[in-house]
Amino acid sequence: MSTESKKKKNAKRKANSPLVGAHMSIAGGVSKSFARGEAASCRTMQIFTKNANQWKANPLVEEEVEAFRKERKRSGITPVVAHDSYLINIASPEGKKRGMSKRALLEEVERVEALGIEYLVMHPGAHMGAGEEEGIRTIIASLNEIHRKTEGYRMKILLETTAGQGTNLGYRFEQIEAMIDGVDDPDRLGVCMDTCHIFAAGYDLRTEEGYEKTIKELFARFGRKKILCVHVNDSLKPFESRVDRHAHIGEGEIGREGFRYLMQDPRFAKVPKILETPKGGKMEMDLINLGLLRRFATGKTG
């Protein structure tokens, strides 16, 4: 076979393989994430666009943006999903903390748009004692502010379902639904479903009936088009524990069956499915977990 037709065949195989990937490090610059994604067999991936544990970020320089776009094209890894910093809480009842959070989120939205990244996944926020309804109102107001300052942007913010640890909101689908319905421009928002989080929050995925009931409710609340990313994590902590600890695929409380349902569900075929599980020293656990997900998709593994 000629090199050209081999290339075509490989490209076709890649395009037909499940849309799975993992969170990748940006050490050395955002563009460096693609080579890591390739090494871990990612078709899609998630990154931070800055250090997730710091407020400050060095501004993106033109060369970095260009290198990012080039590497993305070369690797074929798409879509790329960004995740926001863990420090951000746009639900905070404290004006100072909320102000810092909105500024930091605005910066991240700008970075994501500059890089041509489709989605920025964020945790809706924690009400810190102000109460759930008040927290949701604050989130809506904060999102409206961000939207107003970034009019015309193509990127979308995806609100992530949470485990509901502490005062974190978004552990019920109806809370995220209220946020989306509450903003002035709901078309600019989508949803990221994290399997570990929803399971810990009390949405079952372990049996076919449980899985169907959960996904049916998800689609009934948001519509299929709004579910733009799935975080594929097993849960170290039990059902309804409201504690967020990720486990390797099939080794947690959800177990293999739940992930088999997900991987064989045609409704999620075009949705990026991204691991946030421990990677191991040389990303070997990403290779193992992604391999498992691909086998679940073919239905070949027992």
Ligand code: MN
């Ligand atoms: Mn998250």
Ligand code: MN
């Ligand atoms: Mn997640």
Ligand code: ZN
């Ligand atoms: Zn989590």
